[in-house]
Amino acid sequence: MLAKVITRKAVSRGFGEAVRYIARDNADQLDEPRPEMGTLQLDCPLDTPEDRQTAIDILDATAAAARNKTARGPVYHVTLAWQEAEHPERPQIDAACAHVMQTLGFAGHEALWALHRDTDHDHVHLIVNRVHADGHTAKVPRYDWLLLDKAMREIELAQGWRHSPGPYVVVQDQDQDKPVIAKMSRAERAKRGRLEDGPRLSNAAKAAEHRNAGAPSFQGWLSGEPAQALRVAVQQPGATWQSLHRAAAGYGVSITPKGSGLVATTTLDDGRVLAAKASQMGRWASKSALENALGPYVPPRGPMPEPTVAYAAALDGQRASLRGEPQHVGIDPERQRRRAERAQARTLLAKRFKAEQQASRMRRPALRKALTERHRAERQMLTAELRQMRATAIAEHKRDGLLPQVAISYQAWMAAGRREALQKQQAAERRALTAKIPRSEVWRTWLDKQAEQGDEAAKAALRGIRYREQRKSKKYQQQDGIEGEDLDPLRKLTVAALDAQIDPKRQLVIYRGQDGQEKFTDTGPRIVMHDKAADSLEAALRIASQKYGGQVDITGSSEFRERAARQAVRLGIKVANADLQAIVVDEQARMQQQRAPTRATKESRDTDQTHERKHAESRSSEKTSGISPELGDKPAPAPRQAAPALDRAAMPKIQALRDTPREQAIQTMEQAIGRWLDGDRSSGPVKAFIAAHDRATRQGGNGRALLADVVDRVFTRRGDGVAADLSGFMSTIERQRKREQGMGR
Known part of the structure; x- marks a missing residue:
């Protein structure tokens, strides 16, 4: 504990x-x-x-x-x-x-x-x-x-x-043969092997790792590979301060004196300098220990080698690993392009955050100074006004026959109330300025604000942070679910039998069945299963196929993983788990066996048709035996079968089906989406879509089924490339409905 x-x-x-x-x-x-x-x-x-x-x-x-x-x-x-x-x-x-x-x-x-x-x-x-x-x-x-x-x-x-682990440890008392609690120094605990693993980080370093979503701090990174390499350099025969400086330069680190000790520093690409005590690498790196081994401190001289491994590069690599971006073999160029676009969007987002923070820090003193000067002027004006009011009131009370003490007391009460009101007003203005322009803003807080304003890059960064936090849980791999690479921004995916509800605060999509129960939740790069029924599993796999480019990873219990893998094979979805490939091959073989009777029947039917065709050709040759050889060698063209006559009586029925209110609504809604996709971003397509949808639902139509049919037709006719624009159209529909209900601007 x-x-x-x-x-x-x-x-x-x-x-x-x-x-x-x-x-x-x-x-x-x-x-x-x-x-x-x-x-x-x-x-x-x-x-x-x-x-x-x-x-x-x-x-x-x-x-x-x-x-x-x-x-x-x-x-x-x-x-x-x-x-x-x-x-x-x-x-x-x-x-x-x-x-x-x-x-x-x-x-x-x-x-x-x-x-x-x-x-x-x-x-x-x-x-x-x-x-x-x-x-x-x-x-x-x-x-x-x-x-x-x-x-x-x-x-x-x-x-x-x-x-x-801690300052107090439990040891076995040899005399009384029972455990006792004893206090031990850090050196004694290290000697007994009772120290906790990893370097001792300062509170600032721990906070930096928390802000960076688990990426190593400079102190933690310095205590790893660089510390081992520098210690080897110090222990080499004939080691000098110059050899230590050259070894440190290979990691982009400089060792300089500060106060009574030494510090190790590195410079990031943006000019920031990070520092840690040299003794962070171990007691051998303290100033006294290094001077005992190398002599008095000597600053570096001459050119130093270029760093082969730097903290900035290691930090970027670790962050990419934490974002779940391993470079898989055989990845298609389209996925590489999307990944590069997301990486660039994150880089631009981070630069914008730094720029806004810098601008805020530069703007804050001027605004604070202006506010202070204005408040001082207001207090001076109030003081002058109260002084004038006091003199006037004393004169008026004297004419009314009141004593000056009474007038002074009354005016003191009036002045105190005015001063208190001004103080509260100015305090509220100072708090408002602090809230508007804080001294510094945490990365995640800033992301929350940007996401609320609709920034897709910030939403994606938040989903990545939540996903990394979830992956840290030991229960993660035991949880039934389907995951993959999130290729597109979070959008509402429609399955006819499900109801998708977006949680904008947590950036989740919750899928519920017709009974109102949660079937599964889409967190972005992962779909978490709540219901293990066959229909829910199939729906989740279909959505995963659409989101993750046809390839998924499956986690959870062995029974669920096998069921999901076999179902994915039947749906034509690639399973990425290496340990499930045997199940994939087995399911593919089973499917081939199931197709074998059908294939044999088809071959038999084709053979019969071939025999009949040859028999017909032989009879045709007999009939053309008296014709010239040139004509006889040419195969006779197959007679074109006449198209079956259309039942005139059925035509009114077909026309009636096309004229049903539901079909008319679907056509109108599809036309409205087509106008939007073709570039008409006015309110006309939006209002036409809403009017057709509401008219059909008032006449007894199922609203969700209408949307499913319309979206399916659009994807069928225009392809999956319109997904982003279609998602924007649906978002515009929701905003228009809120405006009509008086819930938004």
């Missing part, structure tokens, strides 16, 4: 923010799963948002009664995380939280917890009120993180969990 104290830059004086966050009651958390919650020394249910608000009010009321206030506020927030595949039950969570509170000196205080199970590691958020019900405030221990690590080992021993 691991424990972490959650601190905030701005100390919250209340419990509302923290409780709503762990309970996932905020507006941006409504799609996340509801956590299991519990309380300690707090007699209050937590089942509904109203119950949780009552708990917040109780905690705030207790904190307000504190006899002594502290700078850190009354909220103490800590998380307890179990290892992978460990799933605590409610009694174990209650016992663990109570033990933590006892260790920190918070026994008897009000607290509540929430269990989150939506990550690889189950973890509990524990929020404690530092103010006791009797009014005294408990101090936070100075080394609370160290006490928490020891408490984790104690909980692990008591509840039978695996031991996590």
Whole structure:
């Protein structure tokens, strides 16, 4: 188990923010799963948002009664995380939280917890009120993180969990033959092999990896291959500072002194310089260790070799790998072109983000200065106005026979109200400016804003981030689903028996059956199955074939993968999984065997027809025996069969079918789409399409079936190349309907 104290830059004086966050009651958390919650020394249910608000009010009321206030506020927030595949039950969570509170000196205080199970590691958020019900405030221990690590080992021993690495370790007492908890230094833990894997990264480096969706930070990259190569260079006989500098230059790294130590730096393509302590590569790379081995520091001299491996190139490669873009053998040129277009769109999107951030940083000081000067002028004007009002009011009150003290008091009240109103107005303007032009914006927050404005590149980047987050889950490969390369922007794909609903916030398409149940969900590069029925599987595979260029990967249980692979073969869809090729070959052989009787029947029929033709030719030769040899050698032309006479009585019926309201509506809707695809982007085709669709549905037609037939006809006549324009037409239809209903502009 691991424990972490959650601190905030701005100390919250209340419990509302923290409780709503762990309970996932905020507006941006409504799609996340509801956590299991519990309380300690707090007699209050937590089942509904109203119950949780009552708990917040109780905690705030207790904190307000504190006899002594502290700078850190009354909220103490800590998380307890179990290892992978460990799933605590409610009694174990209650016992663990109570033990933590006892260790920190918070026994008897009000607290509540929430269990989150939506990550690889189950973890509990524990929020404690530092103010006791009797009014005294408990101090936070100075080394609370160290006490928490020891408490984790104690909980692990008591509840039978695996031991996590930390300052406190569990060792076997040889005298008493039982495990005991002992504190060990990092050097001693390294000697005993009890250190966690990987380099020790700073909080800034960890935050950078989080922003880059898991791509390595410069510290983490430096601790890998470059550190190994530089250490070999230092250990070579006759090594000097110049040989170390040349080895570092091969990785685009410079080693320079800073303060009392050394730093390793690299420069990115955009001019940014990234730095890490040289000792990040290991103790051998500290300044004292290097000077003991190489002598006093000497700066690099002369030309240095060009880098063969640089952090920027390794970062781009890792990001491409995280985006799921391996260069497959045999990929078709069209797919390569689309992939290159998406890569270029992402590059342009990143450049636009950097440019906007730079422009924002440059524009912010000027706007802030102008706002400050305007606020100062407003305060000066108000001061002058209040001074004039005070003199006038005192004179008026004196004429009315009132004492000057009364006039002064009244005017002080008036002035205080005016000043307070101005202060609130100016504070609101400052907050509005900060919200409009923040100091810095996180990449994902910026993507969310761009996606809301309809930027397709931002939507694709968000889908990629969510997809990478999903792939990190250990449960991913055990989940039944079909995936492939997302070739086109997210669009609504129609299957006649399904209802497709787009979730614009999560960028998902949810497919439901006629019974309203979810059949599967299209997340972009992956279709997640919820219903394993044959019709749902076939529909999902057909959609995957249309989206992913006829090739899919299948994940999940062995039974599902075999069913899906065989169904894909029957539908003519290529299965990319190498371990399913034996099933693919077996299904293809089975299909050939099933076709064999049909093929034999067809061959027999062809043989009979050949015999009849030869017999007819022999009779024809007998009849033409008296004709000249030149004419007799030429085969007689086959007599043209007369077309069957059209039943005149059936013609009115056919004409009636063509004149049905449904057929008329389909023709009108198809004509409207044709006008749009041919370049007419006015409101005429849109309104004609809507009018024909609504008229047919009012007469009893099925709206979804109409759309399916129209789209099928358009694709049949114009090909799949019109998919993007057709998707834009459908989006325009939705916007027009919202305008007619008064829901949008």
